[in-house]
Amino acid sequence: MAEEGIRVQNKQVLLKNYVSGFPKDSDMYVTSESTISLKLPEGGGSNGVVLLVKNLYLSCDPYMPLLMQNPENSDRLPFDLYPLDSPITGYGVAKVVDSRHTNFKKGDLVWGVTGWEEYSFISETEQVFKIEHTDDVPLSYYAGLLGMPGITAYAGFCDVASPKKGDKVFVSAASGAVGQIVGQFAKLMGCYVHLLKNKFGFDDAFNYKEEYFPEGIDIYFENVGGKMLDAVLLNMAIRGRIAVCGLISQYSLEKPEGVSNLEQLIFKRIRMEGFGAPDYFGEYSKFLEFVMPYIRDKKITYVEDIVEGLENGPAALVGLFTGRNVGKQIVVVARE
C-alpha cells in the first residue's frame, strides 16, 4: 500500500444553485465533511495533479458570479463554468504542502487560481506564481495589488488605455480591487483623474453635460457598463480610449441594458477594448519591477477589506455586489 499523508478536515465552499445575476449567500454552502491527505497521490492520479497547497487568502472578484451561471447560457459565456456541488475556484495566496513540479517546493508561497477550501490540489500551474515574499508588503497583497487585480489595472491602464501625461482619466468602481490602483497609476503618470467611487455608478449624478471634464474624457476605465457607459460615451474626447475591464452593473440582469450611444465611437474615433489579466501574466515580473518601488516609497497605497474564516467567504463574495466592502475584499482561510 502506498504511503499516505495524514488525513485532515478540508472545509470547502461549494456551489449550490446556478445563479442568474448576483449570487446570494444561499447559492453557496460550506461543508466540513470532506477530508484530504496532506500528500500528493502516487503518480499524480488520473488528473495530473502536481501541487497540493494550503490556502491562506482568497480573493473575491466580480467575475466570479459569471462562472456560477447555468451552462445553458454557455453560448455567451466562452469559459468553464463552476459545476454544482464542487468547490468554487478563484485567485488566492497559498503555501505549497507537497509538490511534484520542479518550479515549486514544499513551503513555497504562491498566488494563482486555487479552490475555495482549506487545501487544494492543483493540476495546471500556468496560473500559479511563486511569491518572493518580503516583510515590507503584506502577504495578502498577492491576492490584490500584487496579484490578478494589480495586473488587471496595469494591463488595462498602462497598455490598453495608452495613457499620456495630461490625459483626462475617468475611473468607475474606483474603490474596488482594480479601480483604486488605476486611479493611482493615472496620477503617477501625470493624468488628471476623476474617480467614481461607487462601483455601480448609482451614487453619482454623472452629469451628461460634461461635469467633470468639459474638454472630454481621454481615457475611461470601464468597470460598470450600462447607463454609465452610455453617459460617458457622450463625454468622450476625440480619439479617446475605453479600456473595458468589467460591466458589473450588467451581470445581475437577465438581459443587459442596451448601450445606445455607440455612434460616438465613429464620431469621435474612439477605441473600446476588452482585456483580461491572464493575457498579461507573462509580464508579471515586469509588472513587479514597475509597481514595487512605488509601494516601498509609499506612493501607492492599497485598501483591503479582510474577512476572517472560509465560512464567511460566501457573504464576503455576495457583499461585493451590495457595496458592503471598502477596498479589495479578501477572505482569510489561514495565516500560514
Added chain:
Amino acid sequence: MAEEGIRVQNKQVLLKNYVSGFPKDSDMYVTSESTISLKLPEGGGSNGVVLLVKNLYLSCDPYMPLLMQNPENSDRLPFDLYPLDSPITGYGVAKVVDSRHTNFKKGDLVWGVTGWEEYSFISETEQVFKIEHTDDVPLSYYAGLLGMPGITAYAGFCDVASPKKGDKVFVSAASGAVGQIVGQFAKLMGCYVHLLKNKFGFDDAFNYKEEYFPEGIDIYFENVGGKMLDAVLLNMAIRGRIAVCGLISQYSLEKPEGVSNLEQLIFKRIRMEGFGAPDYFGEYSKFLEFVMPYIRDKKITYVEDIVEGLENGPAALVGLFTGRNVGKQIVVVARE
C-alpha cells in the same frame, strides 16, 4: 468697379427641413434661382474663398442625414450640421474654374468636400485633392473607390482592423460604397470573407449559432449596428477586431437600439474601434500606390449606380436608405 465674371445660373439642392432619421425627398428642394459669377470675388471676400469649382460628380453617403439633424441634438453630434435653406455639402469631383490657391489652377480636376450645386466656392482646401487623371479609370471613381469611400475602406480594413492572412472577415453593407471595397481588399490579403450584401442586414438570417464561421469572426467591418452588431458580438473570435465605419440601421431611429452583448468585448478581448476617413487623408498618395495597380490589373472592380442631373440628387440620396441603389451612388452634375 472690379472686374466680374459672367454670371450664370447655379442650380442648388438645399435643406428644407431638419430630419430625424432617414431623409425624404421633400426634406430637400432644388432651386434654379441662384446665380454666380464665374470669377472669384476680389480679395477673397470676407470668408476667405480661394477656389471656385464646377461640380461634376457628387457622392451620396450614408453619413449625410446625420448632418441634416436639428441642432438641438448637437450634444450627440460633434460636427457642423447643415443649415436650413443652404446647399447641402458632401464629397464630389469638380473642375477648378478660378483659383487663388498656389496648389490649384484653372482646369485642374479635384475631389473633396464641395456643395450640392453646379458651382461652389471653397474656402478650406484641407479636404480638396488634385486628381492626376488618366484614361484607364473613370473620373467618377474619385467620388468613390479613389475618393473618400476608398480611403475609408483602406483605413478601416488595412489599418484599424489589423488584418492578417487567413483571418475570417465579415462585412456588413457589403454592396455599398465602402463595403464592396473592403470585401475585395480582404480577399486580396488572403482572408476568408463573408459578405452581407443588404446594407441593413435585414435580408440575412444571420444565425446567432455561428453559421458562417464556426471558429469565430476575426474581423467585423461594421456598417450596420443594432441587432446585427449584437449577433456578431456573440460570434466573434478571441482577440477579434471590429472596425466601426457606420451604424446605418440606427441613424433612422429616434433612439438607437441598445447593444446588449458588449460583455463579449471582455470575454474575448475584442477591440472595437471607430474611425473616419479624414484622419487618413494625409496618406492619400500611399493609398493610391496601394490601390491603383489592383485597379489596372482588374483585381479590384467597382460597381457604381450613376444618376444623371442634380435635380435627381435628393431622390438618389434618399434611395441609399431604401436600398434603391446597386453599388456606389453617384449623381452627375455635369460631364466636364
